[in-house]
Amino acid sequence: MACVTGTLVLAGTPIGDVADAPPRLAAELEGADIVAAEDTRRLRRLTQALGVHTRGRVVSYFEGNETARTPELVEALAGGARVLLVTDAGMPSVSDPGYRLVAAAVEKDIKVTAVPGPSAVLTALALSGLPVDRFCFEGFLPRKAGERLGRLREVADERRTLVYFEAPHRLDDTLAAMAEVFGAERRAAVCRELTKTYEEVKRGGLGELAAWAAEGVRGEITVVVEGAAETGPGELDPAELVRRVRVREEAGERRKEAIAAVAAEAGLPKREVFDAVVAAKNADRPVPADSKGLS
DSSP states (O other), X not given: XXXXXXXXXXXXXXXXXXXXXXXXXXXXXXXXXXXXXXXXXXXXHHHHHHTOOOOSEEEEOOTTTXXXXXXXXXXXXXXXXXXXXXXXXXXXXXXXXXXXXXXXXXXXXXXXXXXXXXXXXXXXXXXXXXXXXXXXXXXEOOSSHHHHHHHHHHTTTOOSEEEEEEOGGGHHHHHHHHHHHHOTTXXXXXXXXXXXXXXXXXXXXXXXXXXXXXXXXXXXXEEEEOOOOOOOTTOSOHHHHHHHHHHHHHTTOOHHHHHHHHHHHHTOOHHHXXXXXXXXXXXXXXXXXXXXXXX
16 A cells, blocks of 8 residues: 655745735635744734635744755645645745755655745846846845855856845845946846735946946845856957956866867967967056156
8 A cells, every 4th residue: 555645835925015915825824734934923914914814733944944854844734734834935946945845845755835925036137128038046145255256257248137135235236246347238137026915126237337336225135137148150359268268267167278278269269369368468567667758
């Protein structure tokens, strides 16, 4: 006789407006044997707003106890329980707790399903005005400046639209770093307080947005950045060739390897990229004092 296991339900919750809660959410909250919540206080406010009562056991499941609590929840699932996982906003496991539990449940051949709901990633992408046919979600960037620049350099030539989450007090530094790596004119959109009363979408070049954010920004932030422009053979100017080589060098590649890779991307002879790098290096050298003013 086959062993009957429970079901893990990942439930999307409103990212701002409670009226956006999917109808199934209320039924799942009332019917679950266990509700695992990122913040039990916020769960209480959500259930009050929806006018529902959780009959099952409520436990906390957040970054600090995710590793320790996962085995307990898997055991309950293996015993036939219906476990509902909710985070503070949006879909569990997308830059929120949940991945470990899903992976552990899948490993035990336990059914995992979802209640689709609001998504800050998709909402911001749709509102950005930038291409939406191909995109990638990069989550939160590292807090340390050097690590943040390194992560950005990894996707400097990514052609898909990029989506990031960011804290308001780090937004100006992040946008400045993006302008440095991607270029100040690269188009972007800063989406703030999505679906809430003071929702705002600020669009412009990264340099312009960095200057705007320096004045201070509040609320929950999603940043959408245009992907790198597609270029054909010979369409990149020498300055862009040099920038791409430097990005690769700063990421750890040797200059010879970086030049070869950039040449292959641009469809150019390696010699042409090499000459651009040498010319830029010579241009950066200071002019000797005894040669100033000579014709």
